[in-house]
Amino acid sequence: MKRKVLALNATIMIGVGSLFSAPAASAATIHDMETKKQHIQEKRSNVQSGINKADQQINRLQAQQARLDEQIKALDLAIGETNQKIREKQAQIEDTEAEIDVLEQEISVLKERIAKRNEVLKERARSFQQSGGDVNYLEVILGSSSFSNFVDRVNAVATIVEADQDILRQHEEDKKSLEEKQAAVEQKLLSLESMLVEFTEMKTKLTGQKREKDKLMAQLKLKEEETEHLKFSLQEEAEILAGQQAAIQKAIELEKNRLAELEAARKLAAEEAAKARAARERRAASNNGGGSSSSDDYSPAPAVSSGTFTRPSAGVVTSRMGKRWNKFHAGIDIAKPGTVPVVSVADGVVMRSYYSSSYGNCVMISHSIGGQLYTSVYAHLESKSVGNGQVVAKGQQIGYMGNTGRSFGQHLHFELHKGAWNPSKSNAVNPLNYFN
Numbered sequence: 001m002k003r004k005v006l007a008l009n010a011t012i013m014i015g016v017g018s019l020f021s022a023p024a025a026s027a028a029t030i031h032d033m034e035t036k037k038q039h040i041q042e043k044r045s046n047v048q049s050g051i052n053k054a055d056q057q058i059n060r061l062q063a064q065q066a067r068l069d070e071q072i073k074a075l076d077l078a079i080g081e082t083n084q085k086i087r088e089k090q091a092q093i094e095d096t097e098a099e100i101d102v103l104e105q106e107i108s109v110l111k112e113r114i115a116k117r118n119e120v121l122k123e124r125a126r127s128f129q130q131s132g133g134d135v136n137y138l139e140v141i142l143g144s145s146s147f148s149n150f151v152d153r154v155n156a157v158a159t160i161v162e163a164d165q166d167i168l169r170q171h172e173e174d175k176k177s178l179e180e181k182q183a184a185v186e187q188k189l190l191s192l193e194s195m196l197v198e199f200t201e202m203k204t205k206l207t208g209q210k211r212e213k214d215k216l217m218a219q220l221k222l223k224e225e226e227t228e229h230l231k232f233s234l235q236e237e238a239e240i241l242a243g244q245q246a247a248i249q250k251a252i253e254l255e256k257n258r259l260a261e262l263e264a265a266r267k268l269a270a271e272e273a274a275k276a277r278a279a280r281e282r283r284a285a286s287n288n289g290g291g292s293s294s295s296d297d298y299s300p301a302p303a304v305s306s307g308t309f310t311r312p313s314a315g316v317v318t319s320r321m322g323k324r325w326n327k328f329h330a331g332i333d334i335a336k337p338g339t340v341p342v343v344s345v346a347d348g349v350v351m352r353s354y355y356s357s358s359y360g361n362c363v364m365i366s367h368s369i370g371g372q373l374y375t376s377v378y379a380h381l382e383s384k385s386v387g388n389g390q391v392v393a394k395g396q397q398i399g400y401m402g403n404t405g406r407s408f409g410q411h412l413h414f415e416l417h418k419g420a421w422n423p424s425k426s427n428a429v430n431p432l433n434y435f436n
């Protein structure tokens with residue numbers, strides 16, 4: 001994402017930089033820049049729409065997470081309750097197992113009682129066998145020696161019979177009780193174990209559901225994070241586009257100002273040309289009337305041509321471009337005595353107006369023509385009438401021909417560079433190929 005923003009920044013800097021470049025400003029018309037601004041506005045609208053959609057997506061994801069949080073909370077509570085039930089059933093199973101242990105001890109006691117009763121019954125059976133296998137209680141009663149003995153024997157027989165019945169009845173009750181206790185405990189243990197399995201399965205199911213919810217929550221959080229990153233990227237892009245749009249708006253304002261300045265410069269150039277014509281007419285009238293011809297030393301600026309470039313001054317080309325005095329002469333020399341105005345060869349912006357030990361009074365003007373940058377140089381001027389950054393029109397006077405710097409007689413040293421000026425003058429072209 002950072003690489004994307006850096007690339008976008010670089011693109012903006014290149015694009016906006018070209019708009020603020022004074023020479024290139026004329027290459028991009030106000031209509032073109034308005035169109036660019038409209039395209040940027042459309043991009044901003046699309047980006048803002050993306051930001052709004054990202055916000056909506058984030059809100060939906062957060063709402064889903066909130067609902068999921070409630071579901072996870074409910075699952076946590078259900079798992080906690082299930083764990084509590086499992087612990088309770090485990091405790092009940094432990095109690096039941098302890099109860100079974102106690103019951104087993106009681107069963108052991110019952111078994112001992114049953115064993116003892118079995119011995120009594122066996123003893124009784126052996127006595128039956130010794131008496132022939134049958135006990136005649138009537139003979140026992142009738143064999144009494146007296147009434148009191150009779151009563152005693154009757155009571156003894158009744159007691160024996162009752163005891164036998166008690167033994168049999170207690171034996172049956174103990175066996176039934178043992179069977180019922182065993183069945184009840186086994187059923188209780190089976191029920192508890194069944195519930196424990198059920199709760200364990202429920203816990204496994206709830207844990208699985210929670211695991212899925214946690215997984216879904218992680219996916220939602222990741223999607224929210226990705227959407228936040230997208231939103232951040234779109235916000236950065238929106239800020240950059242806003243800056244770009246503001247820069248283009250500023251460039252439009254600068255271009256309008258430049259055009260206004262250029263129009264003013266053209267108007268001034270026209271006024272100066274009109275004044276020059278009027279002065280010439282006055283001098284001509286004065287000469288025709290027999291006046292002095294001392295004013296003939298003033299040379300008017302050449303008429304502005306219809307071509308891309310116009311001639312910078314009146315005069316004769318005394319030195320052409322090429323090798324001269326074992327050095328490369330990067331321009332042409334135009335010479336003429338008297339007061340000779342020097343004009344800009346095309347619309348442009350003064351990039352430098354200064355004094356040089358070699359060039360003397362010098363003006364450099366930057367031009368943008370058909371998207372191509374040109375630089376014109378006017379050297380050895382007597383004086384300069386324009387300053388740095390000033391917009392000048394084609395044919396507008398920028399100074400007078402002179403003999404300043406390293407010069408050996410009044411002349412204009414003129415250079416034309418296709419591109420920027422540099423000390424090696426590698427971009428210099430022959431001016432005579434661009435005007436007569």
